[in-house]
Amino acid sequence: MxxxxxxxxxxxxxxxxxxxxxxxxxxxxxxxxxxxxxxxxxxxxEHKIEDAIDLIANGTQQVTCEPKFAKNVNSYSIPSVLPELKVVASIFRSLNLAQKVEIEYLSRSSGRSTRVIAPHTLIKTGNFVYVRAFDHKSGEFRSFKLNRVIASRESEITLDEHQKKAFDPDWNTKENVVVGINGSPENPEAIAFDYGLESGELTICMNKALVPFFLSDWNIAPLGFNDLPDRLFPLKVLKINTM
Incomplete structure (x- = not known):
């Protein structure tokens, strides 16, 4: 309604x-x-998975207007690789109903496996979509890349209290990430202008679990990687303060 x-x-x-x-x-x-x-x-x-994610995450749907209003505009983005909506529909339902779901997942470290997870949040980053969930296999809260889900189906396993979002330590810990200019560029004021740095720094407060995505999306060199080229990594982490 x-x-x-x-x-x-x-x-x-x-x-x-x-x-x-x-x-x-x-x-x-x-x-x-x-x-x-x-x-x-x-x-x-049939619905596009991109439309489903926008509807779940933002409560919006894209509208395509034809013809284009301007013909001299060109845009480029890396095409995202997402599964069909029917493959991950059970995950989306479990998010809404706070239930567990069984997935077949392709991991970089352990390959293909079957897992039971309890999803609590959908994470949209620049190029990928993740689901934050408690993982029965590891006994920990982890972030699963949606495009690595091969199949999903409802699970009969009951959701325990300690497997809910309120007990996810990295999700409920806030961190202040302080970033600054990386290396010795010829015109550091241009980079400061690009990113809105004040006195050469910018502080972003976020959930600890989101820090890796933030650094990847913005091409920020993490702590301990001071030799990364400043042309590819214009910013670097100066310090991280846990709140």
Whole structure:
């Protein structure tokens, strides 16, 4: 009703019509007071995963206007590699319902494996999308890259209290990341102007779990890597203070 700005009677009519089209897709859960997908759910409509992520993360959807208003504009971005929506739909549902989900995941360190995770937050970075979750395999909270999920399905394992977001130490720890100019560029004032540095520094406060993404997206040299070329890494971390 909120999403499409329609009245309850019209919403009921839409649900009834959908049930006629796909009678085996939804069941009414009296405990949740909502319709839930069945285990054999098969979508009647195809949606782009990018649109689903924007809707979940920002509550918005993109609108494409044709023709373009200006013909002399060129933009470039690295194309993101994301799985099909049906592959990760169970993860999105578990985020909303605070439930666990079983995934097949391709890790850089351990290869392909089956894991049970308890997702609590979707993380959008410059080039990738991650899900922050408690991982049964390691017994820790970790960030999983969405495009490495090969399959996902609902899990019957109960979510324990210590596996919720409130108990994620890196998520609930704030850090002040102080960055400054890296190396000895010819015109450091240009870099200071680019990034809004004041007195040669910029302090960003964020969750500890988000610091690696921040450094990667901004091409900031981490602590202990002072020899990275300033043309590729115009900024470097000067210090990190835990709050």
């Amino acid at each position: 909120n999403r499409f700005d329609v009245k309850e009677a019209w919403s009921t009519r839409d649900f009834n019509r959908y049930q006629e089209i796909a009678a085996n897709n939804l069941l009414y859960d009296h405990r949740l007071r909502a319709y839930t997908p069945t285990k054999w759910f098969s979508p009647c409509f």
